[in-house]
Amino acid sequence: MADYFVRGTAGDDYIRAFAGTTKELVEKARSLHNLSPVASAALGRTLTATGMMGLMMKNDQDLITVTFAGDGPMGSMTVTADCHGHVKGYVQNPAVMLPPNARGKLDVGGAVGKGILRVIRDTGLKDPYVGEVEIRTGEIGDDLTAYFWESEQVPSVVALGVLMNHDNTVREAGGFIIQLMPGAPDELIDTLEQNLSIITSVTDLLKEGLSPENLLELALAGLNPVFRDRTEAEFKCNCSKERVTKALLAIGAEEIQDMIEEGKTVTLNCGFCNKSYDFTVDDLKALLTAAKENT
Numbered sequence: 001m002a003d004y005f006v007r008g009t010a011g012d013d014y015i016r017a018f019a020g021t022t023k024e025l026v027e028k029a030r031s032l033h034n035l036s037p038v039a040s041a042a043l044g045r046t047l048t049a050t051g052m053m054g055l056m057m058k059n060d061q062d063l064i065t066v067t068f069a070g071d072g073p074m075g076s077m078t079v080t081a082d083c084h085g086h087v088k089g090y091v092q093n094p095a096v097m098l099p100p101n102a103r104g105k106l107d108v109g110g111a112v113g114k115g116i117l118r119v120i121r122d123t124g125l126k127d128p129y130v131g132e133v134e135i136r137t138g139e140i141g142d143d144l145t146a147y148f149w150e151s152e153q154v155p156s157v158v159a160l161g162v163l164m165n166h167d168n169t170v171r172e173a174g175g176f177i178i179q180l181m182p183g184a185p186d187e188l189i190d191t192l193e194q195n196l197s198i199i200t201s202v203t204d205l206l207k208e209g210l211s212p213e214n215l216l217e218l219a220l221a222g223l224n225p226v227f228r229d230r231t232e233a234e235f236k237c238n239c240s241k242e243r244v245t246k247a248l249l250a251i252g253a254e255e256i257q258d259m260i261e262e263g264k265t266v267t268l269n270c271g272f273c274n275k276s277y278d279f280t281v282d283d284l285k286a287l288l289t290a291a292k293e294n295t
């Protein structure tokens with residue numbers, strides 16, 4: 001099944017819902033960053049959630065960034081998405097290894113630790129919207145559920161899962177987000193809570209072959225779900241030598257001069273996709289001239 005996100009409504013539009021299958025997307029991230037199993041699970045859940053959150057943005061140029069700045073051994077985690085299903089991300093320590101948690105599962109919460117969850121919505125205004133909450137469990141879905149309620153006052157359920165094979169490739173990945181709009185009647189909420197109470201594992205459902213639409217049909221049973229659109233999901237980085245050049249110019253003439261004096265080609269890597277960009281001494285000299293002209 002190709003990766004994609006689906007968006008829908010239910011309960012006479014008192015519910016909005018998103019779901020996605022992201023196996024190939026998460027596998028690409030695992031391969032690019034050489035992630036350990038627990039890092040794959042943590043980043044994979046966050047990639048899936050942020051991709052769905054990107055679909056909540058309204059304009060083509062809008063971006064959303066989710067960061068988990070925890071004190072666990074994995075370090076910080078950053079994921080960015082647009083409204084077209086494109087998502088990218090990385091973790092600070094991709095090789096982190098931990099024993100299973102008390103339930104025998106990958107210990108994502110232990111890898112993330114405690115700290116701050118930030119959601120940054122860049123809609124082209126002078127200052128982006130920034131929401132922050134404490135990381136409660138590090139299990140990603142629980143913390144994003146808390147974020148939506150505490151920072152945006154939107155009752156939500158965020159269910160995410162990543163299942164790894166024994167060879168450390170990704171077997172299944174996906175999830176859903178369901179949100180209640182203001183004024184939702186009590187009977188609708190009761191039905192939704194009853195439906196969600198029987199869903200214990202997203203990855204178990206994905207293993208059974210359920211599609212994103214099937215996930216929402218199960219979660220929204222009896223609430224007349226309507227699917228609005230479907231968007232391909234892809235791990236996609238928009239880095240380029242031009243962007244890296246601009247970043248080099250931003251550090252200033254003094255730093256560039258130091259690089260020139262070392263007399264060696266400088267290689268810079270994109271944190272999101274690990275692509276390398278080389279700058280020779282002649283390249284750096286041209287940048288130095290440009291940096292001085294900009295001062």
